[in-house]
Amino acid sequence: xxxxxxxxxxxxxxxxxxxxxxxxxxxxxxxxxxxxxxxxxxxxxxxxxxxxxxxxxxxxxxxxxxxxxxxxxxxxxxxxxxxxxxxxxxxxxxxxxxxxxxxxxxxxxxxxxxxxxxxxxxxxxxxxxxxxxxxxxxxxxxxxxxxxxxxxxxxxxxxxxxxxxxxxxxxxxxxxxxxxxxxxxxxxxxxxxxxxxxxxxxxxxxxxxxxxxxxxxxxxxxxxxxxxxxxxxxxxxxxxxxxxxxxxxxxxxxxxxxxxxxxxxxxxxxxxxxxxxxxxxxxxxxxxxxxxxxxxxxxxxxxxxxxxxxx
Amino acid sequence: xxxxxxxxxxxxxxxxxxxxxxxxxxxxxxxxxxxxxxxxxxxxxxxxxxxxxxxxxxxxxxxxxxxxxxxxxxxxxxxxxxxxxxxxxxxxxxxxxxxxxxxxxxxxxxxxxxxxxxxxxxxxxxxxxxxxxxxxxxxxxxxxxxxxxxxxxxxxxxxxxxxxxxxxxxxxxxxxxxxxxxxxxxxxxxxxxxxxxxxxxxxxxxxxxxxxxxxxxxxxxxxxxxxxxxxxxx
Numbered sequence: 001x002x003x004x005x006x007x008x009x010x011x012x013x014x015x016x017x018x019x020x021x022x023x024x025x026x027x028x029x030x031x032x033x034x035x036x037x038x039x040x041x042x043x044x045x046x047x048x049x050x051x052x053x054x055x056x057x058x059x060x061x062x063x064x065x066x067x068x069x070x071x072x073x074x075x076x077x078x079x080x081x082x083x084x085x086x087x088x089x090x091x092x093x094x095x096x097x098x099x100x101x102x103x104x105x106x107x108x109x110x111x112x113x114x115x116x117x118x119x120x121x122x123x124x125x126x127x128x129x130x131x132x133x134x135x136x137x138x139x140x141x142x143x144x145x146x147x148x149x150x151x152x153x154x155x156x157x158x159x160x161x162x163x164x165x166x167x168x169x170x171x172x173x174x175x176x177x178x179x180x181x182x183x184x185x186x187x188x189x190x191x192x193x194x195x196x197x198x199x200x201x202x203x204x205x206x207x208x209x210x211x212x213x214x215x216x217x218x219x220x221x222x223x224x225x226x227x228x229x230x231x232x233x234x235x236x237x238x239x240x241x242x243x244x245x246x247x248x249x250x251x252x253x254x255x256x257x258x259x260x261x262x263x264x265x266x267x268x269x270x271x272x273x274x275x276x277x278x279x280x281x282x283x284x285x286x287x288x289x290x291x292x293x294x295x296x297x298x299x300x301x302x303x304x305x306x307x308x309x310x311x
Numbered sequence: 312x313x314x315x316x317x318x319x320x321x322x323x324x325x326x327x328x329x330x331x332x333x334x335x336x337x338x339x340x341x342x343x344x345x346x347x348x349x350x351x352x353x354x355x356x357x358x359x360x361x362x363x364x365x366x367x368x369x370x371x372x373x374x375x376x377x378x379x380x381x382x383x384x385x386x387x388x389x390x391x392x393x394x395x396x397x398x399x400x401x402x403x404x405x406x407x408x409x410x411x412x413x414x415x416x417x418x419x420x421x422x423x424x425x426x427x428x429x430x431x432x433x434x435x436x437x438x439x440x441x442x443x444x445x446x447x448x449x450x451x452x453x454x455x456x457x458x459x460x461x462x463x464x465x466x467x468x469x470x471x472x473x474x475x476x477x478x479x480x481x482x483x484x485x486x487x488x489x490x491x492x493x494x495x496x497x498x499x500x501x502x503x504x505x506x507x508x509x510x511x512x513x514x515x516x517x518x519x520x521x522x523x524x525x526x527x528x529x530x531x532x533x534x535x536x537x538x539x540x541x542x543x544x545x
Contacts, residue, residue, distance in 0.1 A: 019413060021404035218400050221360055223390030224417045226382065311364045311385070 020215045020229075022208055022236040031204045031237075032244040035197065035295065039248025039288050040255070042193045046287060047256055049186040050280045056179045059172075065104075065141045067149065068166045069093060069156055073132030076161040083111060086135040089160050093137060096159060102141055102148040109136040197291055201241070201298040205233055209306055220310050230303040234296050241295035245288025252284070312338055313359070313469065313500065318368030320354050328354045330524045332368070336469070336502065341495045343511050344504040346521035352473075352504045353397075355521060359471050359502060360394045361385060373468065390418055393467035395475045397504075399458040401446040407433065407453075408442040411460045418465065432460045435490075437483070452483065459487060469500040476507060488514060 071089050074080050081089075090108045097103055114133050141148065153165045209216060219229050276284070313336035320329040328351045336342060346352055357363045358370060361377060370377050372388050380388070393414075401410050408429055415425045433439055436456040446454050459475060470491065476484035488510065495501045502519075505511065511518060515531035 019402060019405065019409075019416075021402070024404065214400065215402060217362070218402070219413075219417065221362055221389060221394060222414050222417055223386050223392075225386050228417060308382075311361060 018232050018236065019219060020212045020232050022212070022232060027204060027207060028240055031200065031240045032247070034200050035241050035244025035291060036248040036251065038193045038197050039245045039291050040252045042190060042291065043249065043252035043284055043287050044255065045186045045189040045193070046284060047252075047276065047280075049183060050276060050283075052179050052182050052186075056176065059175055065143065067139045067141060067152070067168070069137040069139060069163060070166055071135035071137070071160060071163045073134050074162065080132050083133075086133075089163065090135045090137055093156065093159055093163070096155065097137075097139065097152070100152070100155075102143065102145070102152070103139055104142050105140040107138045109138060111135075193291075194294060197241075197294050198298045201237055201295045202302045205237060205299045205302040206306070208233065208236070209303065216307075217310070220307070226304060226307045229307060230300055233299045233303045237299035238292055238296045241292040242288065245291050248291075249285065249288045312336065312371070312374055314369075314371040315358075316369040316371075318358065318365045318370055320351075320358060320363065321366050327366075328524050329358070329365075329521075329526075332524075332526045334519060334526060334528060336500050338468075338500055339495065339498045341492070341501045341514075341516040342503070342519050343514075343516055344502055344519045344521065345506065345511065350521040351524045352521055354524075355519075355526075356394075356471055356473055356502075356504055359469075360392050361389055390414075390465065391468040393462035393465060393470045395455075395458050395462045395470075395472035397473040399446075399454045401454055401457055401461075403445060403447050406443045406445060407438055407449070407457050410446065410457050411464055414461060414465045428464060429460075432464055433457075436460050436487075452480070456483070456487070459490075463490070463494060466494075466497075467499060469502070470494060472501075472503045474505055474507075475503060476505070476510060484510070 071086050071093075072081075073086065075085075087108075094106050094108055097106055111133055114136055118133075139152075149165065149167050156163050156165055216229060315332050315334050318329060318332040319327050321327045332355065344352055344355065354363070358365055361372070364370075364378065373391065375384070375388070377385065377388070402413070405413070411433060412425045412429045415428065430439075430442070433442055436459065438453060438456055438460070441449060441453060446457065449457070455475065459472070462470060462472070472491070475491075476487060491501050491503065492514070517531060518529040520527050520529055
């Protein structure tokens, strides 16, 4: 009976976590907090990147093969044109361009539609009599080739010198450049986060190794392989990084929900929908795992390097 | 066989703490290592358990020149050496059981075998009732017995002990010396660093004497010779 009791107790003795007391002493809390913050920032950077992508695709979608012809409210001499004059020019253009081989479809926007477009800036209660409104023709091309656009521009100028063709390139290019720089900033932030995590984990592991130098030496002298000793530090770093990572993920999701709620309250038309789809959520969920992996590999590399100095 | 040939050791750019040390430990031999404080005993012990590499000379362990061995081979050699440190070097976060089991776990032995061996050995050193105690809650003598049990649990080819009976009463000290002798009879090479002259006198084994980093080897006096000296006073 006594022996049986002992055997049971021996079983519990095996449940020790580490040979080296890595889970004791100060410093673990700091690393968890740091990983929490890094995960939080990384997730915000990644979700911003997703939102930017959605915004770019929403703004640019359908514009690839579309151009707009603008018939200004004033003619080339600077005289204000009547609505009938603008409609006449628009009609001429439509009939002329209708047979163009590069054009799939043309549509003259109604004056009410044009007013609706400017309403957010000029107000809802405008009448066509109060304000000169330009004419707009939406043209869908078969292929938005530069030569085609140039040829079209020339033909439009021949019909009406004041009218011009807007291929959306200028503002779309600016938008794409802007989103590219934001993507680059997100990449830089991810790089900084990785470097910070590596530096912090390496520092923490080196500090732990210095703190437990005697224990590490003892295991080494007993014939523990480098792999055996390294595994202990690796496991410790992985657990701390996972704790920090999970906390950081929860904090980031809470932050994103708040931002989504604020966006919903503001009801801003130009801002994209903040909802993420499954793959994006999976990518965000993988973030703490990636940071934990970085922490584990850093711990492994740091300990291996230190152990090589031992005979 | 352990062989030291013209071995020297210095720390950094300091003077040599061991100079031109040459000796051979035959398999199954028993040696005491003695000498005054600062003579280089700890340094010699650290070379024997490959805690350091010599700055000159050749150290051969089990017929292999350690300077020519890779890390994995050195690890394999260390597993054939048991060490009892003067300051015990027990891991305070582990129970007595886990401390003794550690060398077996490092070697990847199955848990069933570990339990049986550790249980038996702790019973033998009189700590069967303290298996789950942490070293910090135990007396110096008990800690020393755990350190000894840990050093012999793997049945090493060579056992090095630094003042192993220092904190023990005479009876337990004698029992442990008998354990060392028993291991020695089974073929384990034993080196015990000690200041305990009565122990050295009582167990007739060769003596390595270090003085100012230089080593001399003294053969044991026979029991009869010692008795004659005691009676005649010569």
